Amino acid sequence: KTCNDALEKLGGFVSGTDNHLFLLNTLKTFGLTGLEAQIMLEEIGITTNKNMIHGDTLSPSETSGLRIGFAAATTRGCSKEDAEMIANIIWDCLFKRYPTEKLKSRVLDITNRWDKVSNLTYKNG
Numbered sequence: 001k002t003c004n005d006a007l008e009k010l011g012g013f014v015s016g017t018d019n020h021l022f023l024l025n026t027l028k029t030f031g032l033t034g035l036e037a038q039i040m041l042e043e044i045g046i047t048t049n050k051n052m053i054h055g056d057t058l059s060p061s062e063t064s065g066l067r068i069g070f071a072a073a074t075t076r077g078c079s080k081e082d083a084e085m086i087a088n089i090i091w092d093c094l095f096k097r098y099p100t101e102k103l104k105s106r107v108l109d110i111t112n113r114w115d116k117v118s119n120l121t122y123k124n125g
Contacts, residue, residue, distance in 0.1 A: 002080045003070065006087030010095075015053075020070040025053055027064035030094045034063030037094055041066075044093055044103040045111070046086070076114035085110055 004022040008014050013025035026037040034050030041048050051067035058064050068090075070078060078086075089106050092098040 002083040003068065003087045003090075006084045007090065010087065010091045012091070020074065022068055023051055023053055024066045024068060024090075025064060026066050026094065027058070032094060033058060034065045035061070037066050040093055041090065043100055044089070045107040046090065046093075073114070076111075076116075078110075078114060082110050082113075 001018070001022075004014050004016065007024060011029065013028045015023040024037075026032045026034050030037065032040070034052075038048050038050045049067045050063040051065050052058075052060055052063045053065035056064045070083060073082075073086075085106070089103055093103050
């Protein structure tokens with residue numbers, strides 16, 4: 001929700017959410033297909049999925065949107081502050097088109113503080 005709200009404040013067209021998933025209309029917000037945005041974000045270390053949005057006019061192989069979720073990130077220690085920083089990185093990548101290496105570094109600054117998969121343990125109850 002924090003990332004959703006931060007992207008909305010920046011001018012993004014997002015679907016509101018009460019859970020860890022939301023949709024970002026990349027075509028309306030950035031002039032990019034969901035596939036183009038997914039590839040750009042993947043290059044800097046942010047995993048998303050192209051996703052059709054309500055009334056989508058593009059094919060399922062391109063889409064007008066992205067699905068963004070934070071379940072894995074929060075499991076590893078992503079805070080609200082991190083989610084807001086990630087929203088700004090997404091914006092800087094897709095809207096401002098900042099250099100890839102600079103954005104990769106910002107992503108790593110955040111994710112290097114989180115628990116690695118090998119450090120996670122299942123807590124019952």
